[in-house]
Amino acid sequence: MTKKRFAKQSEVIMTEMVLPNDTNTLNNLMGGKLMHWMDVVAAIAAQKHSTRIVVTASADSISFKHPIALGNVVTLKAKVTRAFNSSMEVYIEVFAEDIPANKKITTHRAFFTFVAVDQGGRPIEVPEVEPETEEEIELYEGALRRRQLRLVLAKRMDPKDAVELKSIFNLDEKKEEN
Numbered sequence: 718m719t720k721k722r723f724a725k726q727s728e729v730i731m732t733e734m735v736l737p738n739d740t741n742t743l744n745n746l747m748g749g750k751l752m753h754w755m756d757v758v759a760a761i762a763a764q765k766h767s768t769r770i771v772v773t774a775s776a777d778s779i780s781f782k783h784p785i786a787l788g789n790v791v792t793l794k795a796k797v798t799r800a801f802n803s804s805m806e807v808y809i810e811v812f813a814e815d816i817p818a819n820k821k822i823t824t825h826r827a828f829f830t831f832v833a834v835d836q837g838g839r840p841i842e843v844p845e846v847e848p849e850t851e852e853e854i855e856l857y858e859g860a861l862r863r864r865q866l867r868l869v870l871a872k873r874m875d876p877k878d879a880v881e882l883k884s885i886f887n888l889d890e891k892k893e894e895n
């Protein structure tokens with residue numbers, strides 16, 4: 718197994734400005750443009766962790782609660798939370814800033830999964846993640862049940878094998894009670 722790497726070694730910060738070509742007819746950032754930026758920043762984080770070519774395997778649900786206006790400065794922060802065999806979960810935070818108005822808000826939080834591949838596109842092993850801060854440890858610990866949930870939804874895992882997921886709902890205990 719390859720040597721562990723600290724979570725912070727994969728951190729990437731990307732800054733963009735919302736320009737007229739990026740907006741919808743209400744002059745707010747298009748969702749697809751934001752997802753493109755999220756994909757890019759997260760792919761760089763996964764590359765930094767694995768030092769390999771990476772491909773996007775999945776993006777967990779993203780909702781658009783706060784519109785981001787034309788002229789806002791958008792900062793995207795990405796970091797690998799946990800690595801499994803060939804796959805890595807990346808946590809992305811998005812902040813929108815209206816600099817003249819001195820206003821900055823967190824607009825999105827999302828998890829993407831990337832797979833490290835060789836030149837032929839075949840999955841290859843990646844180093845484990847060593848979390849250090851309280852937030853990194855919390856994200857690391859939650860990553861296993863998020864992985865199980867997304868693999869069950871993608872029909873790549875039998876729900877009965879999703880042990881971590883079942884434990885948070887206490888499904889077995891409830892069955893025994895009935």
Ligand SMILES: CC(C)(COP(=O)(O)OP(=O)(O)OC[C@H]1O[C@@H](n2cnc3c(N)ncnc32)[C@H](O)[C@@H]1OP(=O)(O)O)[C@@H](O)C(=O)NCCC(=O)NCCS
Nearest residue numbers: 772773774775801802803804830832834838840867868871
């Ligand atoms: C992602 C990809 C490499 C997986 O290949 P595969 O032949 O299914 O390989 P495996 O079944 O061995 O899975 C490899 C890893 O991918 C993970 N994976 C596959 N599908 C996944 C999904 N929907 N969500 C999360 N992880 C997924 C598996 O859990 C596994 O992780 P692990 O090695 O850490 O245990 C392959 O499906 C692919 O190349 N997809 C296209 C990627 C791409 O082009 N992305 C850009 C979008 S257009």
